[in-house]
Amino acid sequence: MSVTAITASTNSSSVRGSANATTNCLRLRRSHILFGTEKRYLSNQCVQNFRFTKPSNECGQRCIRVEAGWLFKGGGEQGSDARLERSESANEDILIFFYQLDLATRVQYALNLEEYDIAKQLRNKLNEVEAEVIKQREMKRGSSSKSEAQDKGISLLRLRADLQNAIENENYSLAAGIRDQISKLEADSLAATIKAQAFEKAEFEFRLGQKVRHKKFGYRAVVCGMDPVCCETSSWMENAHVDQLTRGADQPYYQVLVDVHEDPNLLVAYVPEENLLAPEEPDKAKFDHPYASFLFYGMDSAGDFIPVKQLREKYNRPRHEVPYDPQQDQTGDDNA
Template identity: 65%
Template sequence: MVEGVSLSTLITCGKSMLSGPFASWRAGLKPYKKFQITSMYERHWAWNHSVKRLFSDPSTSRHSDFRVEAGWMFSGGEQDLGARVERSESANENILIFFFQLDLATRVQYALNIEQYDIAQELRNKLTEVEAEIVRQQDAKRGLSSKSEAQDAALRIISLQSDLQDAIKSEDYALAAELRDEISKLEAQSLEASAKALAYENVQYSFRLGQKVKHRVFGYRAVVCGMDPVCCESSSWMETAQVKKLSRGSTQPFYQVLVDVRADVRADPNILVAYVAEENLLAPDQPDKGSFDHPYISFLFYGMDTAGDFIPIKQLREKYNRPRHEVPLDDEDGNGV
């Protein structure tokens, strides 16, 4: 979820024009250009409104009769019902910011092509701001803090340890206990961050970007569009999704997956993006070359390869630092995996 960069910052980018799908996206957000969208309700309403406009425009989808109702993403207090426990608001917002990043980059290039250099510079500045915020969020997600934050934490622990020694010498044991607890908390946070950073460096994923998968429990088909080495959702989400009951818990890879919204009758028809533990995903026994419908597909992937999986765009592979997947030659005959 973006905190440092507001939606208004992302969409207010001067007077440049751009043809194509993202023009419809920006049109849906024009009412919010003049004020800061700060409250949770305002962000949810703006997102729902813009998504409805985007995916009700035939030019943004291969299926002109296809419609998506996005209101499910922010309904609160619903009961734990089936596949819906794994739907992810943060994953949707993550994809939204990625779309904005792509849009800004395209608009910078367009402004340069028509020699509007002042506008190109303005757009480039905003793109730099967005990219910096994305990097900050990714570092936080990985358990990495800035150098200054790490130094501040280390100095804070040293200061607390000095205060602890003074409290013990003065026999102020109540204060000493409080200081000891605070030191333990800071050290635990530092250890957790280090463990998460190490997990990002050494993780081995069983599934790849663009791969078609099937949910082991709910049976729906999906496509992988993102991945984390551990569960990076909030504690409340993990409680709702009952992550503790998983055999591998929260320390296994988790995947952002796009759910087939048209064909999967066993899944909740309102689920667009789910966040699923690796142990709950299965690779198909045979190449899945069947059609797959989702409004995000055309933005994140070029199309299907000969094995039926989707080919991620270069920017998506760079986002997750994943190599290009080469389909074995025998997949053309349907014999490969």
């Protein structure tokens, strides 16, 4: 199973959907995102199989392709520069998170209807998705780097023993080859150790749900994800000119939702910490984004968004409490 694509939701108000197999492919022209969905139903009107498929330009005969664009106006030359930080992988990560939430909702709905067989099948699919997501998250976020460093350390011990045997047997050509392997493995082990330590000791200046502004491009955004270091591909980092940053790739990076009224073509950006700025005064202005409704409960009294519990758990972040402001209460009493 691949999680490079997101299975979109059908009618979430009922688990007993149509018994006909449906295939839908949605392509967002503006963000260049293509994802597929396929749900096969049993004859007794329950979901049998959710299959992830890789994004493709060839959706097949049963594919329904839709070209969609924002109705908002914005962007411009500055926006085109800002879109260098647009991240399809971050967008995909958010959509997969939404799919997990949708599956969990369907499980609960089936239990409420006492459809235990349906709930069991949905739960099994949810477990499969969660296991794959956890695996990829560990690879991305350094947990696997720690294990990788330990494995490389064991391999180094074995190679050093082989080197000693080769020298004792005066097999110097073999010894030279083993030395080269040891040198390469030591470099890889050091890199894996540094990455694992960076993830374990990460400190973030911004929090989930916090409204921020881009220092260079000026757009408003809200934080919906974070990594202790840049976890994008080398080609993305090259296009985004990460090497020109003061702190480079070894600084926290944030997944941010960009207000569609300010740049309707950006949608999701992956921004280094040094390029973000928290507003000096609470930002209580309206903020529009299609993902906000399932990532956040709403806004708090300071104007920031309140992340859903599952999002906090995903990034292991504590719940943020707005500091008590007695002056605000006094103003409220006067108005009353």
